Amino acid sequence: MKPYGVVAALLAASVWVAPLSGAHAAGGSVRVAGEIIDSWCYLTEIMYPLGTAHHQCAVWCAAGGVPVGILSDDGTPYILLSFQGNAQSVTDPALLDLQTHHVVLEGQTFERDGMHYLVADRLVEDHGIINMTHEDYGIQPFGE
Protein backbone atom coordinates (compact mmCIF):
# COMPACT_ATOMS: atom_id res chain seq x y z
CA MET A 1 0.00 0.00 0.00
CA LYS A 2 2.91 2.31 0.68
CA PRO A 3 3.58 3.29 -2.99
CA TYR A 4 -0.05 4.33 -3.34
CA GLY A 5 0.31 6.52 -0.27
CA VAL A 6 3.39 8.20 -1.76
CA VAL A 7 1.62 8.77 -5.08
CA ALA A 8 -1.39 10.21 -3.28
CA ALA A 9 0.83 12.52 -1.27
CA LEU A 10 2.63 13.72 -4.40
CA LEU A 11 -0.65 14.33 -6.19
CA ALA A 12 -2.00 16.25 -3.24
CA ALA A 13 1.17 18.33 -3.10
CA SER A 14 0.98 19.06 -6.84
CA VAL A 15 -2.53 20.45 -6.37
CA TRP A 16 -1.46 22.56 -3.41
CA VAL A 17 1.44 24.23 -5.23
CA ALA A 18 -0.31 24.64 -8.57
CA PRO A 19 0.01 28.16 -9.98
CA LEU A 20 -2.97 30.32 -9.06
CA SER A 21 -4.70 31.16 -12.31
CA GLY A 22 -8.34 30.60 -11.50
CA ALA A 23 -9.97 28.29 -9.02
CA HIS A 24 -7.84 25.59 -7.41
CA ALA A 25 -8.50 23.14 -4.66
CA ALA A 26 -6.87 24.09 -1.38
CA GLY A 27 -7.63 21.67 1.42
CA GLY A 28 -11.38 21.37 0.92
CA SER A 29 -11.83 24.90 -0.30
CA VAL A 30 -10.60 26.73 -3.37
CA ARG A 31 -8.67 29.87 -4.01
CA VAL A 32 -9.88 32.21 -6.70
CA ALA A 33 -7.63 35.00 -7.96
CA GLY A 34 -9.14 37.80 -9.96
CA GLU A 35 -10.70 41.24 -10.17
CA ILE A 36 -13.73 42.22 -8.08
CA ILE A 37 -16.41 43.21 -10.58
CA ASP A 38 -19.91 44.52 -11.04
CA SER A 39 -21.68 41.44 -12.35
CA TRP A 40 -24.36 43.24 -14.40
CA CYS A 41 -22.06 45.45 -16.42
CA TYR A 42 -19.54 42.67 -16.95
CA LEU A 43 -22.00 40.00 -18.00
CA THR A 44 -24.14 42.22 -20.24
CA GLU A 45 -21.13 44.16 -21.51
CA ILE A 46 -23.26 47.28 -21.85
CA MET A 47 -20.10 49.31 -21.31
CA TYR A 48 -16.42 48.66 -20.71
CA PRO A 49 -16.72 46.90 -17.35
CA LEU A 50 -13.24 46.43 -15.91
CA GLY A 51 -10.50 48.28 -14.09
CA THR A 52 -10.18 51.95 -13.24
CA ALA A 53 -12.41 53.03 -16.14
CA HIS A 54 -15.36 51.30 -14.54
CA HIS A 55 -14.51 51.71 -10.86
CA GLN A 56 -17.02 54.43 -10.03
CA CYS A 57 -19.84 52.59 -11.79
CA ALA A 58 -18.91 49.38 -9.98
CA VAL A 59 -19.16 51.18 -6.64
CA TRP A 60 -22.55 52.62 -7.63
CA CYS A 61 -23.86 49.17 -8.56
CA ALA A 62 -22.50 47.52 -5.42
CA ALA A 63 -24.15 50.23 -3.32
CA GLY A 64 -27.39 49.63 -5.21
CA GLY A 65 -27.39 45.93 -4.45
CA VAL A 66 -26.34 44.59 -7.83
CA PRO A 67 -24.47 41.35 -7.10
CA VAL A 68 -20.73 41.79 -6.73
CA GLY A 69 -18.59 39.21 -8.45
CA ILE A 70 -15.03 38.20 -9.06
CA LEU A 71 -13.68 37.64 -12.54
CA SER A 72 -11.07 34.96 -12.07
CA ASP A 73 -7.81 35.18 -13.91
CA ASP A 74 -8.93 32.24 -16.05
CA GLY A 75 -11.98 34.22 -17.19
CA THR A 76 -14.69 32.64 -15.06
CA PRO A 77 -17.08 35.11 -13.43
CA TYR A 78 -18.32 34.18 -9.95
CA ILE A 79 -21.14 35.82 -7.99
CA LEU A 80 -20.12 36.46 -4.38
CA LEU A 81 -22.79 35.27 -1.96
CA SER A 82 -20.79 35.67 1.23
CA PHE A 83 -17.54 37.38 2.15
CA GLN A 84 -15.36 36.68 5.18
CA GLY A 85 -18.17 34.96 7.01
CA ASN A 86 -20.60 37.80 6.37
CA ALA A 87 -23.60 36.63 4.39
CA GLN A 88 -24.60 40.19 3.54
CA SER A 89 -24.13 40.03 -0.21
CA VAL A 90 -26.34 43.07 -0.82
CA THR A 91 -24.42 46.31 -0.31
CA ASP A 92 -21.69 44.83 1.87
CA PRO A 93 -19.44 47.80 2.79
CA ALA A 94 -16.38 45.54 2.70
CA LEU A 95 -17.11 44.68 -0.94
CA LEU A 96 -17.60 48.36 -1.83
CA ASP A 97 -14.11 48.94 -0.51
CA LEU A 98 -12.73 46.10 -2.65
CA GLN A 99 -14.35 47.03 -5.95
CA THR A 100 -11.93 46.70 -8.88
CA HIS A 101 -9.16 45.32 -6.66
CA HIS A 102 -7.27 42.24 -7.78
CA VAL A 103 -7.58 39.80 -4.91
CA VAL A 104 -7.17 36.19 -3.93
CA LEU A 105 -10.22 34.76 -2.16
CA GLU A 106 -10.58 31.40 -0.46
CA GLY A 107 -13.88 29.63 -0.12
CA GLN A 108 -16.33 27.26 -1.76
CA THR A 109 -17.51 27.47 -5.35
CA PHE A 110 -20.86 26.36 -6.68
CA GLU A 111 -22.17 26.05 -10.22
CA ARG A 112 -25.90 26.08 -10.85
CA ASP A 113 -27.71 26.48 -14.14
CA GLY A 114 -24.78 28.09 -15.87
CA MET A 115 -23.92 30.58 -13.13
CA HIS A 116 -20.85 30.29 -10.92
CA TYR A 117 -21.03 31.34 -7.27
CA LEU A 118 -18.40 31.81 -4.59
CA VAL A 119 -18.84 31.73 -0.84
CA ALA A 120 -15.64 33.48 0.13
CA ASP A 121 -14.50 32.67 3.64
CA ARG A 122 -11.25 34.57 3.53
CA LEU A 123 -9.48 37.39 1.76
CA VAL A 124 -6.06 35.87 1.24
CA GLU A 125 -4.40 38.68 -0.70
CA ASP A 126 -5.42 42.18 -1.77
CA HIS A 127 -3.27 43.56 -4.56
CA GLY A 128 -5.27 46.77 -4.88
CA ILE A 129 -6.32 48.17 -8.23
CA ILE A 130 -3.86 47.10 -10.90
CA ASN A 131 -6.03 47.23 -14.03
CA MET A 132 -5.47 50.81 -15.28
CA THR A 133 -8.05 50.88 -18.04
CA HIS A 134 -9.02 54.57 -17.84
CA GLU A 135 -6.17 55.53 -20.11
CA ASP A 136 -7.89 53.66 -22.94
CA TYR A 137 -11.56 53.87 -21.96
CA GLY A 138 -11.92 57.05 -19.90
CA ILE A 139 -14.50 56.91 -17.13
CA GLN A 140 -17.50 54.69 -17.83
CA PRO A 141 -20.37 55.25 -18.42
CA PHE A 142 -20.59 59.06 -18.61
CA GLY A 143 -17.01 60.18 -19.02
CA GLU A 144 -16.99 61.90 -15.66
Place this chain on the structure above:
Amino acid sequence: MKTLFVFLSLFLPATWSLGAFAAESWGLPEEEKTRFEAKVVDALCELTGNCVEQCGGGKRQLGLLNGEGKLILPLKNVTPFAGATVELLEFCGKQVIADGLFSTNRGVQVFALQFVREAPDGEWRRANRFAGQWAEANGVDAKSKTAQQWFRHDPAVLKVIGRDGKLGTGQ
Protein backbone atom coordinates in the same frame (compact mmCIF):
# COMPACT_ATOMS: atom_id res chain seq x y z
CA MET B 1 -24.01 51.84 -30.10
CA LYS B 2 -22.67 50.88 -26.69
CA THR B 3 -23.57 54.32 -25.41
CA LEU B 4 -27.11 53.76 -26.60
CA PHE B 5 -27.25 50.43 -24.79
CA VAL B 6 -26.04 52.06 -21.60
CA PHE B 7 -28.66 54.77 -21.86
CA LEU B 8 -31.43 52.30 -22.54
CA SER B 9 -30.53 49.88 -19.80
CA LEU B 10 -29.68 52.38 -17.11
CA PHE B 11 -31.93 55.37 -17.65
CA LEU B 12 -34.95 54.76 -19.81
CA PRO B 13 -36.21 52.10 -17.40
CA ALA B 14 -36.58 54.73 -14.72
CA THR B 15 -38.54 57.14 -16.86
CA TRP B 16 -40.66 55.22 -19.37
CA SER B 17 -44.40 55.62 -19.23
CA LEU B 18 -46.05 52.40 -18.22
CA GLY B 19 -48.41 51.36 -20.98
CA ALA B 20 -48.48 47.63 -20.29
CA PHE B 21 -47.01 45.34 -17.69
CA ALA B 22 -44.68 43.62 -20.09
CA ALA B 23 -40.95 43.68 -20.59
CA GLU B 24 -39.44 46.36 -22.80
CA SER B 25 -36.22 46.03 -24.71
CA TRP B 26 -33.02 47.49 -23.35
CA GLY B 27 -30.96 46.45 -26.35
CA LEU B 28 -28.98 43.86 -24.40
CA PRO B 29 -26.90 41.12 -26.04
CA GLU B 30 -29.04 38.16 -27.16
CA GLU B 31 -31.94 39.74 -25.37
CA GLU B 32 -35.14 37.77 -24.81
CA LYS B 33 -38.32 39.10 -23.26
CA THR B 34 -39.60 36.61 -20.74
CA ARG B 35 -42.32 35.97 -18.19
CA PHE B 36 -42.22 33.00 -15.83
CA GLU B 37 -43.50 31.77 -12.51
CA ALA B 38 -40.97 31.06 -9.80
CA LYS B 39 -40.45 30.83 -6.06
CA VAL B 40 -38.44 33.62 -4.41
CA VAL B 41 -35.54 32.06 -2.54
CA ASP B 42 -32.43 33.13 -0.66
CA ALA B 43 -29.66 32.22 -3.12
CA LEU B 44 -27.13 31.35 -0.41
CA CYS B 45 -29.68 29.15 1.35
CA GLU B 46 -30.62 27.42 -1.89
CA LEU B 47 -27.02 26.63 -2.75
CA THR B 48 -25.47 25.87 0.62
CA GLY B 49 -28.22 25.23 3.16
CA ASN B 50 -27.13 28.32 5.11
CA CYS B 51 -30.60 29.69 5.72
CA VAL B 52 -31.98 32.50 7.84
CA GLU B 53 -35.42 33.95 8.41
CA GLN B 54 -37.09 36.14 5.79
CA CYS B 55 -34.42 35.39 3.18
CA GLY B 56 -31.97 37.57 5.09
CA GLY B 57 -34.20 40.63 5.38
CA GLY B 58 -32.78 42.33 2.31
CA LYS B 59 -29.13 41.65 3.00
CA ARG B 60 -28.85 38.54 0.82
CA GLN B 61 -29.17 38.14 -2.93
CA LEU B 62 -32.48 36.57 -3.83
CA GLY B 63 -33.05 34.04 -6.57
CA LEU B 64 -36.01 32.81 -8.58
CA LEU B 65 -36.53 29.04 -8.58
CA ASN B 66 -38.75 28.07 -11.50
CA GLY B 67 -40.92 24.99 -11.94
CA GLU B 68 -38.09 23.01 -13.52
CA GLY B 69 -35.83 23.68 -10.56
CA LYS B 70 -33.72 26.24 -12.44
CA LEU B 71 -32.21 28.92 -10.21
CA ILE B 72 -32.32 32.33 -11.87
CA LEU B 73 -30.45 35.14 -10.14
CA PRO B 74 -31.89 38.55 -11.08
CA LEU B 75 -28.99 40.97 -11.36
CA LYS B 76 -30.96 44.13 -12.00
CA ASN B 77 -34.22 45.96 -11.43
CA VAL B 78 -35.29 49.07 -13.37
CA THR B 79 -33.78 51.68 -11.04
CA PRO B 80 -30.45 52.93 -12.36
CA PHE B 81 -27.51 51.01 -10.87
CA ALA B 82 -29.71 48.98 -8.49
CA GLY B 83 -30.35 45.28 -7.92
CA ALA B 84 -33.50 43.22 -7.52
CA THR B 85 -33.48 42.13 -3.88
CA VAL B 86 -35.52 45.14 -2.79
CA GLU B 87 -38.18 44.17 -5.34
CA LEU B 88 -38.46 40.54 -4.27
CA LEU B 89 -37.95 40.54 -0.52
CA GLU B 90 -41.61 40.73 0.47
CA PHE B 91 -42.24 37.64 -1.67
CA CYS B 92 -39.66 35.48 0.13
CA GLY B 93 -40.82 31.87 -0.04
CA LYS B 94 -43.76 32.74 -2.26
CA GLN B 95 -44.52 32.11 -5.91
CA VAL B 96 -44.31 35.14 -8.16
CA ILE B 97 -44.72 35.97 -11.81
CA ALA B 98 -41.50 37.63 -12.94
CA ASP B 99 -41.39 39.66 -16.13
CA GLY B 100 -38.22 41.01 -17.65
CA LEU B 101 -35.30 40.29 -19.91
CA PHE B 102 -32.89 37.43 -20.32
CA SER B 103 -29.58 38.36 -21.85
CA THR B 104 -26.92 35.89 -22.83
CA ASN B 105 -23.35 37.09 -23.13
CA ARG B 106 -19.91 35.72 -22.30
CA GLY B 107 -21.59 32.30 -22.10
CA VAL B 108 -23.80 33.27 -19.16
CA GLN B 109 -27.52 34.02 -19.13
CA VAL B 110 -28.60 36.82 -16.81
CA PHE B 111 -32.01 38.18 -15.89
CA ALA B 112 -33.22 41.74 -15.36
CA LEU B 113 -36.49 42.06 -13.46
CA GLN B 114 -38.85 44.71 -14.84
CA PHE B 115 -42.23 43.74 -13.37
CA VAL B 116 -43.34 41.37 -10.65
CA ARG B 117 -46.55 40.18 -9.04
CA GLU B 118 -47.48 37.46 -6.58
CA ALA B 119 -48.75 34.32 -8.32
CA PRO B 120 -51.24 33.56 -9.54
CA ASP B 121 -53.09 36.84 -9.82
CA GLY B 122 -51.49 39.49 -7.61
CA GLU B 123 -51.25 43.07 -8.75
CA TRP B 124 -48.46 43.89 -11.18
CA ARG B 125 -45.92 46.41 -10.10
CA ARG B 126 -42.87 47.83 -11.76
CA ALA B 127 -39.57 46.76 -10.24
CA ASN B 128 -38.48 50.27 -9.35
CA ARG B 129 -38.78 50.42 -5.59
CA PHE B 130 -35.14 51.08 -4.86
CA ALA B 131 -35.07 54.85 -5.35
CA GLY B 132 -38.17 55.39 -3.21
CA GLN B 133 -36.77 53.32 -0.38
CA TRP B 134 -33.41 55.05 -0.73
CA ALA B 135 -35.12 58.46 -0.58
CA GLU B 136 -37.01 57.51 2.55
CA ALA B 137 -33.89 56.16 4.21
CA ASN B 138 -31.96 59.30 3.35
CA GLY B 139 -34.67 61.82 4.12
CA VAL B 140 -35.18 63.25 0.64
CA ASP B 141 -38.20 63.63 -1.63
CA ALA B 142 -38.68 60.44 -3.63
CA LYS B 143 -39.44 62.47 -6.77
CA SER B 144 -36.44 64.75 -6.41
CA LYS B 145 -33.45 64.74 -8.73
CA THR B 146 -31.39 63.65 -5.74
CA ALA B 147 -33.45 60.48 -5.42
CA GLN B 148 -33.42 59.86 -9.19
CA GLN B 149 -29.64 60.16 -9.16
CA TRP B 150 -29.29 58.41 -5.84
CA PHE B 151 -25.93 56.96 -6.89
CA ARG B 152 -24.37 60.42 -6.91
CA HIS B 153 -25.60 61.16 -3.39
CA ASP B 154 -25.48 57.85 -1.55
CA PRO B 155 -23.42 58.17 1.67
CA ALA B 156 -21.61 54.86 1.14
CA VAL B 157 -20.70 55.82 -2.43
CA LEU B 158 -19.55 59.29 -1.39
CA LYS B 159 -17.35 57.75 1.29
CA VAL B 160 -15.62 55.34 -1.11
CA ILE B 161 -15.31 57.73 -4.06
CA GLY B 162 -14.34 60.60 -1.77
CA ARG B 163 -11.52 58.51 -0.33
CA ASP B 164 -10.31 56.65 -3.41
CA GLY B 165 -11.45 58.83 -6.31
CA LYS B 166 -13.49 57.88 -9.37
CA LEU B 167 -10.70 55.64 -10.61
CA GLY B 168 -10.20 54.03 -7.22
CA THR B 169 -6.52 54.92 -7.23
CA GLY B 170 -6.66 57.96 -5.01
CA GLN B 171 -6.31 60.29 -8.01
